[in-house]
Amino acid sequence: MSKTLESPPNHQTLKIIKLSITSRLLLLSLILLWRILIDPYDTSSPLNSSCLSTDHQQQERNVIQFPRIGSAIEDSVVWDGVYFVRIAQCGYEYEQTYAFLPLLPACIVLLSRTVLVPLVSVIGHRAVLALAGYLVNNVAFVLAAVYFYRVSIIILKDPEAAFQASILFCFNPASIFYSSLYTESLYALLSLGGLYYLISGASNVAVLLFALSGCARSNGVLNAGYLCFQTLHQAYDAVFIKKRACLAVKVLIVGALRCICSFIPFIAFQAYGYYNICHGHSLDEMRPWCKAKIPLLYSYIQSHYWGVGFLRYFQLKQLPNFLLASPILSLAVCSVLHLVRSQPEIFFSLGIQASNGEKRPTASLSTLDRVPESNSSRLKEKSSAKMQDTSTVRQRKQRIKGDNYDVLLDEYDSLEKLRYSSTFIVPCTLHLLFMAATAFFVMHVQVSTRFLSASPPLYWFASHLLKSPGTGKRWGHMIWTYSIAYILLGSLLFSNFYPFT
Numbered sequence: 001m002s003k004t005l006e007s008p009p010n011h012q013t014l015k016i017i018k019l020s021i022t023s024r025l026l027l028l029s030l031i032l033l034w035r036i037l038i039d040p041y042d043t044s045s046p047l048n049s050s051c052l053s054t055d056h057q058q059q060e061r062n063v064i065q066f067p068r069i070g071s072a073i074e075d076s077v078v079w080d081g082v083y084f085v086r087i088a089q090c091g092y093e094y095e096q097t098y099a100f101l102p103l104l105p106a107c108i109v110l111l112s113r114t115v116l117v118p119l120v121s122v123i124g125h126r127a128v129l130a131l132a133g134y135l136v137n138n139v140a141f142v143l144a145a146v147y148f149y150r151v152s153i154i155i156l157k158d159p160e161a162a163f164q165a166s167i168l169f170c171f172n173p174a175s176i177f178y179s180s181l182y183t184e185s186l187y188a189l190l191s192l193g194g195l196y197y198l199i200s201g202a203s204n205v206a207v208l209l210f211a212l213s214g215c216a217r218s219n220g221v222l223n224a225g226y227l228c229f230q231t232l233h234q235a236y237d238a239v240f241i242k243k244r245a246c247l248a249v250k251v252l253i254v255g256a257l258r259c260i261c262s263f264i265p266f267i268a269f270q271a272y273g274y275y276n277i278c279h280g281h282s283l284d285e286m287r288p289w290c291k292a293k294i295p296l297l298y299s300y301i302q303s304h305y306w307g308v309g310f311l312r313y314f315q316l317k318q319l320p321n322f323l324l325a326s327p328i329l330s331l332a333v334c335s336v337l338h339l340v341r342s343q344p345e346i347f348f349s350l351g352i353q354a355s356n357g358e359k360r361p362t363a364s365l366s367t368l369d370r371v372p373e374s375n376s377s378r379l380k381e382k383s384s385a386k387m388q389d390t391s392t393v394r395q396r397k398q399r400i401k402g403d404n405y406d407v408l409l410d411e412y413d414s415l416e417k418l419r420y421s422s423t424f425i426v427p428c429t430l431h432l433l434f435m436a437a438t439a440f441f442v443m444h445v446q447v448s449t450r451f452l453s454a455s456p457p458l459y460w461f462a463s464h465l466l467k468s469p470g471t472g473k474r475w476g477h478m479i480w481t482y483s484i485a486y487i488l489l490g491s492l493l494f495s496n497f498y499p500f501t
Contacts, residue, residue: 012159013146016166020145023170024138027179030491031076040075040496048074048126051090063121070123077130078497081181084108088129095287098273099301101266103216104183108132133181140185141178144454145170147192151456154199155425156463164466165459168479173328173486174453174501176494186216188454191223195456198226199424207258215265218298219438219451222431224259229350229427231255236352273297310442318445324501325439325448327482332436332452335461339429351423425457432457449486449501 064070077085083100088108092098111132112125119128148169152162177184194209207227213220231251238248274297278290289300302308313321339346345353432455439448452458466476493500 012163013149015163016145016149016170017142019167020142020170023175024141024179027175027487027491030488031176031179031495034492034495035076038492038496040078041498048086048089052093053091064124065122067124070127073123073127073130076495077181078495079180081130081133084133084181085126085129088112088133089126092273092276095277095297096301096305098269098277098297099305101183101215101217102269103212104133104136104181104186107136107186111136130181134179137181137185138179140189144185144188144192147189147196148456148459151192151196151199152460154196155428155456156460161460161463161467164463165456168459168462168483169456171483171487172453172459173483174450174490175483175487176490176500177450177453180494182450183216184450184453187213187220190216191220191454192456194223195226195424195428198230203227203230203258207261210262211265214262215269218266219435221263221266222434224262225431226424226427227255227258227262229424231258232350233352233423270295270297306444308443313443313445321444321446325445327486328449328452328458329436329440329445331458331461331479332432332455335455335457336429336433336436338461338464339425339457346423347426347429351426425460428455429457431455446499446501 080100083097084104085108086093087097087100087102088105108129109132112120112128116128116132116135119131123131145166149162149166152165153159156162156165172178174184178188179185190209190213194206194213197203197209198206210220210223210227213223231254234251234255235248238244238251274290274295277297278286278295281290283291287300289295289297292300307313340348432452435452435455436448439445439451443451462476462479465472465479467473468476490500492498
């Protein structure tokens with residue numbers, strides 16, 4: 001494997017682990033501080049009616065040894081966390097609960113019935129479910145930070161910028177959600193992990209992780225775009241470089257199957273909802289969405305119960321929420337424009353032009369950045385060696401005939417991973433652009449902060465600003481100020497059941 005695709009040094013990875021754990025402990029301290037100083041706006045979170053199904057009504061029969069500790073943990077369950085704990089405890093009881101995908105509840109149930117089962121008699125079953133959720137999400141965040149750093153090393157080819165971007169991710173403005181009973185941590189882990197393995201050549205592992213991300217959050221299905229990008233480049237190489245039409249057909253078929261596999265968990269959950277709500281009922285008794293040509297439960301719930309839809313949030317009374325989301329949306333737009341302006345040939349050709357041997361960048365996002373001297377010399381050596389390899393392959397291509405042609409293909413394959421690693425900035429940026437547009441025009445716009453918080457280009461662009469002299473560096477410091485302010489504001493409002501993104 002090429003050096004650019006090797007795992008980063010262990011000591012740097014350990015630093016990222018320590019920083020991510022530190023950020024979680026700091027956030028926990030802030031939450032405890034605000035909970036002590038301020039009374040929650042809504043104190044109904046401990047209320048817990050019996051499950052509708054009799055199969056789940058025998059969990060709280062035992063005497064609890066430390067009810068106050070259990071009650072304190074239950075009090076911390078707010079906003080969407082109430083739904084996730086309820087689903088883990090009672091299953092999917094109501095139509096609107098199907099808006100919350102099953103991966104986090106499944107992890108909560110698994111942990112509460114294995115590792116944490118001795119605590120049920122100590123703090124109570126519902127408190128154990130909440131504790132399991134907190135453990136799952138905080139561990140997932142630490143692992144997500146590691147994968148973020150690994151992906152950044154590969155794409156930026158600049159350890160200093162990658163490390164700086166990873167620090168920003170550890171202290172991102174949506175940090176409160178990564179340590180709460182939300183799906184941000186699992187989604188980030190599976191998406192970043194899938195991206196890392198896809199770039200590294202472990203495509204099957206990537207497909208599995210992308211599929212699971214679609215079982216954590218609905219926007220996880222967008223990760224199929226990375227698979228499409230890989231398929232596009234492989235098909236281009238097969239047709240125009242290797243001159244093998246049959247290989248191109250094979251690549252397209254395999255790519256299509258991988259994309260379908262990444263959709264399966266989300267589609268299966270929609271089918272599960274259809275079976276539970278629609279199956280066995282007459283047309284008069286069916287819910288409206290059951291009668292649709294494509295009975296998609298998730299979109300109906302979002303529209304019917306939460307008012308999500310194109311331009312439906314464009315109301316004067318929602319102006320404060322647009323202002324709340326403006327920093328992250330502005331950062332997203334600037335991140336996209338930076339790539340478009342600095343390397344338009346890569347962006348508008350979807351990386352195809354960069355894959356051509358005539359023009360192949362040695363770095364993706366930071367081509368115009370000032371690279372440290374030690375890294376610069378290494379990059380020049382790699383670039384020189386890389387061009388020599390390309391020239392050698394072209395010369396051999398003219399000489400090799402017949403059966404020996406497979407040798408040429410193997411040598412080209414050795415260059416593919418390096419080429420893809422430099423152009424994977426394109427799908428990452430397109431992914432961010434699509435999600436930002438969706439958040440602005442379709443969703444509740446205040447959700448943008450956490451919705452976009454797992455997008456790497458945000459932090460890559462911020463690290464670029466921090467390395468830039470003059471005005472750029474000041475903007476980078478403003479991004480740090482924005483993150484810290486939202487961490488403080490989020491830990492204050494969200495943990496006390498006040499509205500925040």
